[in-house]
Amino acid sequence: MKKLLLSALSLTLILALAGWATDTRVLTLGDANNIVKDEANIFLYPSTINMYRGLVLGDVNSNYYDAVGEALYRVGAHYDFGEGKGVVGLYIDNRPQDIWWAPQQPDPGPNTGIDNRLVLFYGRPFGDTQFGMNLSLHSDSYKSETDGDATEQRNMDLGLQLGLTLQEKLDLAAGFNMLTWTNKDVDGEDIAKPKGNFSFNFDARYWYAFTDEVDFIPHFDFLYHGGGYEITDGDEVKETEMMLDLGWGVNIRPVDRVLLLFDLGINYDTDKEELTPQTGDAVETTTNMMSLPYYKIGLEGHVTKWWDVRLGAVKAWHGHNVKDVSKNGYAMTDTYLGSGFHFGNLTLDAWINPDFVLNGPNFVSGWQGDLAYQASIKYTWK
Numbered sequence: 422m423k424k425l426l427l428s429a430l431s432l433t434l435i436l437a438l439a440g441w442a443t444d445t446r447v448l449t450l451g452d453a454n455n456i457v458k459d460e461a462n463i464f465l466y467p468s469t470i471n472m473y474r475g476l477v478l479g480d481v482n483s484n485y486y487d488a489v490g491e492a493l494y495r496v497g498a499h500y501d502f503g504e505g506k507g508v509v510g511l512y513i514d515n516r517p518q519d520i521w522w523a524p525q526q527p528d529p530g531p532n533t534g535i536d537n538r539l540v541l542f543y544g545r546p547f548g549d550t551q552f553g554m555n556l557s558l559h560s561d562s563y564k565s566e567t568d569g570d571a572t573e574q575r576n577m578d579l580g581l582q583l584g585l586t587l588q589e590k591l592d593l594a595a596g597f598n599m600l601t602w603t604n605k606d607v608d609g610e611d612i613a614k615p616k617g618n619f620s621f622n623f624d625a626r627y628w629y630a631f632t633d634e635v636d637f638i639p640h641f642d643f644l645y646h647g648g649g650y651e652i653t654d655g656d657e658v659k660e661t662e663m664m665l666d667l668g669w670g671v672n673i674r675p676v677d678r679v680l681l682l683f684d685l686g687i688n689y690d691t692d693k694e695e696l697t698p699q700t701g702d703a704v705e706t707t708t709n710m711m712s713l714p715y716y717k718i719g720l721e722g723h724v725t726k727w728w729d730v731r732l733g734a735v736k737a738w739h740g741h742n743v744k745d746v747s748k749n750g751y752a753m754t755d756t757y758l759g760s761g762f763h764f765g766n767l768t769l770d771a772w773i774n775p776d777f778v779l780n781g782p783n784f785v786s787g788w789q790g791d792l793a794y795q796a797s798i799k800y801t802w803k
Contacts, residue, residue, distance in 0.1 A: 445797040449759025450719030451733030456670030466592040468553030468584035470544040474501035475803030482795040507545030551586035618648030638670035682719035688712040707744040731759035770797040
């Protein structure tokens, strides 16, 4: 008991001094961005920025460091220009564009994705309809030199996403991304050339008030991408991928200051890759992946007026089928522990490392590890 009390006290003090916003909240509710209203929704549905008109926020994720050797960060701000003029949001971060829709590239790749992102949002209401959009730019470059042999690669991804919210019930979004890159040798000649890399997505959700305490949220997500690359005097690769996600969320408020979330769904992903060598016949590989089903659970409760705790879990049964090669099935479970602290217009939030709660701070147990995997800070004025 003494260790747990000291752990709680240390957590409170450290978050108050070094807390970093709500992206952390929806994650620790079981990756529930589609079934809970939060400013993190704007990256799914740009029109929801009209609900969050004045704020500054930032977050950092150290859990990602183990995978790619760097922590993720995001900072952003929303500003309301007044009635009839709309709200503008600006974000910068180093969260990589998903590499799976950009075919793996030759040296100095493969890389972990295009980071260094700038995102500009704009939203305004039109009667009962809310409009929102964002423009995004990812860019980075790599250079490698070995024994006088140099290669250089530059990447750029441009994205446009449009969204509508109708009568505060139906959220819609559609987006288009286009990726281009160059990969050159020491003489400035192309090592490889891209072959039209692009993606299109459509997302929708509907809030149905079943009772005063219960909302049903059916949601649908679709993504399609195509592209490839051609190595000079070598192989050519073409790839297409399609992803469908269909779910039914339940948002329950059984008592004041308590939120309970459930989400049940299926996810289907099919990928087709065609490799055409410089000599010989083309080889086609088709991979189908299905999560049937997945479910998510989240719980948020306020311990005091200024402190809340969160639990979340995601469970999925996956099937992985490479046509004429292999079939695999497996299950995965992710769990989350989170906490938030609210002081007037300021919110501090954290995805807590459960080992810290079990072991206590270093001066109690000698345990060495991160207090939190992700932490956030947010200040609002509208």
